[in-house]
Amino acid sequence: xxxxxxxxxxxxxxxxxxxxxxxxxxxxxxxxxxxxxxxxxxxxxxxxxxxxxxxxxxxxxxxxxxxxxxxxxxxxxxxxxxxxxxxxxxxxxxxxxxxxxxxxxxxxxxxxxxxxxxxxxxxxxxxxxxxxxxxxxxxxxxxxxxxxxxxxxxxxxxxxxxxxxxxxxxxxxxxxxxxxxxxxxxxxxxxxxxxxxxxxxxxxxxxxxxxxxxxxxxxxxxxxxxxxxxxxxxxxxxxxxxxxxxxxxxxxxxxxxxxxxxxxxxxxxxxxxxxxxxxxxxxxxxxx
Amino acid sequence: xxxxxxxxxxxxxxxxxxxxxxxxxxxxxxxxxxxxxxxxxxxxxxxxxxxxxxxxxxxxxxxxxxxxxxxxxxxxxxxxxxxxxxxxxxxxxxxxxxxxxxxxxxxxxxxxxxxxxxxxxxxxxxxxxxxxxxxxxxxxxxxxxxxxxxxxxxxxxxxxxxxxxxxxxxxxxxxxxxxxxxxxxxxxxxxxxxxxxxxxxxxxxxxxxxxxxxxxxxxxxxxxxxxxxxxxxxxxxxxxxxxxxxxxxxxxxxxxxxxxxxxxxxxxxxxxxxxxxxxxxxxxxxxx
Numbered sequence: 001x002x003x004x005x006x007x008x009x010x011x012x013x014x015x016x017x018x019x020x021x022x023x024x025x026x027x028x029x030x031x032x033x034x035x036x037x038x039x040x041x042x043x044x045x046x047x048x049x050x051x052x053x054x055x056x057x058x059x060x061x062x063x064x065x066x067x068x069x070x071x072x073x074x075x076x077x078x079x080x081x082x083x084x085x086x087x088x089x090x091x092x093x094x095x096x097x098x099x100x101x102x103x104x105x106x107x108x109x110x111x112x113x114x115x116x117x118x119x120x121x122x123x124x125x126x127x128x129x130x131x132x133x134x135x136x137x138x139x140x141x142x143x144x145x146x147x148x149x150x151x152x153x154x155x156x157x158x159x160x161x162x163x164x165x166x167x168x169x170x171x172x173x174x175x176x177x178x179x180x181x182x183x184x185x186x187x188x189x190x191x192x193x194x195x196x197x198x199x200x201x202x203x204x205x206x207x208x209x210x211x212x213x214x215x216x217x218x219x220x221x222x223x224x225x226x227x228x229x230x231x232x233x234x235x236x237x238x239x240x241x242x243x244x245x246x247x248x249x250x251x252x253x254x255x256x257x258x259x260x261x262x263x264x265x266x267x268x269x270x271x272x273x274x275x276x277x278x279x280x281x282x283x284x285x286x287x288x
Numbered sequence: 289x290x291x292x293x294x295x296x297x298x299x300x301x302x303x304x305x306x307x308x309x310x311x312x313x314x315x316x317x318x319x320x321x322x323x324x325x326x327x328x329x330x331x332x333x334x335x336x337x338x339x340x341x342x343x344x345x346x347x348x349x350x351x352x353x354x355x356x357x358x359x360x361x362x363x364x365x366x367x368x369x370x371x372x373x374x375x376x377x378x379x380x381x382x383x384x385x386x387x388x389x390x391x392x393x394x395x396x397x398x399x400x401x402x403x404x405x406x407x408x409x410x411x412x413x414x415x416x417x418x419x420x421x422x423x424x425x426x427x428x429x430x431x432x433x434x435x436x437x438x439x440x441x442x443x444x445x446x447x448x449x450x451x452x453x454x455x456x457x458x459x460x461x462x463x464x465x466x467x468x469x470x471x472x473x474x475x476x477x478x479x480x481x482x483x484x485x486x487x488x489x490x491x492x493x494x495x496x497x498x499x500x501x502x503x504x505x506x507x508x509x510x511x512x513x514x515x516x517x518x519x520x521x522x523x524x525x526x527x528x529x530x531x532x533x534x535x536x537x538x539x540x541x542x543x544x545x546x547x548x549x550x551x552x553x554x555x556x557x558x559x560x561x562x563x564x565x566x567x568x569x570x571x572x573x574x575x576x
């Protein structure tokens with residue numbers, strides 16, 4: 001139980017920002033509420049208006065408050081979170097084995113966004129590029145070998161803002177036995193990538209999702225309509241066949257303020273059942 | 289193939305920042321390289337030193353460059369990423385079924401951090417608090433019912449900075465049949481939470497990880513030693529028994545610049561094998 005290492009007391013703008021943040025966390029300030037004016041903050045904390053302004057800028061950068069030009073800052077209204085569950089991987093696999101009539105009626109977009117398809121504009125762009133070092137390493141091909149790059153995005157017709165964005169890679173040598181897979185005009189493909197790969201004899205047996213996050217670039221923040229202080233979640237999906245060969249890699253980006261990724265891990269049962277005595281105690285007790 | 293909606297050309301500091309970002313992405317500037325001085329940037333882009341400074345500030349906020357007070361900015365050296373895989377859930381479950389001698393020698397810390405245990409300082413703090421609405425909803429108990437809250441963190445002995453931080457919750461009524469589970473003096477518990485729960489007759493059959501990200505607060509950035517522009521990844525682990533009853537909830541935070549979460553999803557095979565003809569083409573071809 002060592003105390004934390006001693007830290008220098010934070011400057012006034014950090015104390016103001018943390019005080020407001022705690023008011024938001026305790027629910028004393030709720031989404032949409034206006035914050036005190038700079039003059040009010042300066043008086044309450046006996047500090048300069050400049051320090052109050054710095055506190056407000058910090059809360060904006062942390063994604064807690066928003067303000068347009070000339071508008072008073074308000075507590076941000078968080079957008080509804082879209083949940084993307086790893087359980088969709090099996091659902092998509094099962095769908096890929098169904099007849100085309102069934103495959104055609106279910107699109108990924110319907111299950112991903114809180115929005116009608118007619119409100120969205122989809123784009124698919126295919127090209128063939130050199131794998132380069134990192135992808136060549138994953139696919140175990142040469143860096144100069146070609147990969148089919150498929151860029152997908154959807155935008156909100158009303159605002160022009162991005163709703164989804166991903167880039168998929170597959171070795172051209174793997175998919176070229178079915179030339180239809182090389183042509184973006186065949187998008188949207190009923191049954192998606194898992195069905196596409198089935199047409200060249202590939203069955204995906206394992207999917208690995210690698211997740212991290214970073215701040216958006218200026219251009220990305222503009223395209224997604226991201227408020228200040230909202231990170232992008234990056235998810236790389238790596239699909240493997242029964243021999244653990246990588247057959248597809250897909251990089252998707254999700255705005256953190258409107259996305260939750262959910263991963264479900266079923267566990268194998270313990271080898272033998274334990275008796276549920278309820279009388280056990282201590283570290284030795286009740287081993288299975 | 290609609291063009292993007294027209295956007296106003298970005299101001300000069302955004303163009304400078306995006307140019308430098310692309311140089312980093314293309315590998316023309318590599319980690320540790322110094323950036324041009326403000327005067328050099330101003331001359332090259334025919335802009336004011338103030339605009340050049342704004343571009344540098346933006347790159348700092350995006351986590352791409354770092355600079356101490358009075359030091360020239362350099363391209364950030366990204367720390368080595370620690371990979372946390374969902375496969376550890378089954379490993380931990382298997383371990384919980386082993387004899388204590390075996391459980392005692394494997395600690396989670398060894399598998400999580402690129403650091404010797406002797407270099408880290410661990411803390412475990414237990415207390416009992418009211419569940420409140422959100423947790424009560426998950427555990428299906430009353431908001432005033434008590435939960436055992438266990439706060440874990442580890443710090444780097446050399447720097448005092450946080451290395452890991454998580455908070456776990458379990459209903460007191462669930463764990464109290466084994467009073468040893470209520471006492472933080474029994475930490476580190478050999479075999480961890482899955483073994484602890486086994487002593488009260490609970491076997492975890494499913495783990496759900498919910499992942500999102502947000503910017504750190506000022507205090508969090510200080511405790512973790514986070515550079516500007518680095519988000520925290522938030523991961524809530526929800527553990528369920530065979531009846532899908534929630535038995536534990538754990539909230540962990542990970543600095544995005546040094547963490548990658550990896551989730552492995554095995555898929556069930558398609559019901560019947562397809563022949564791998566290699567002659568298939570078009571959307572109808574090669575259904576499994």
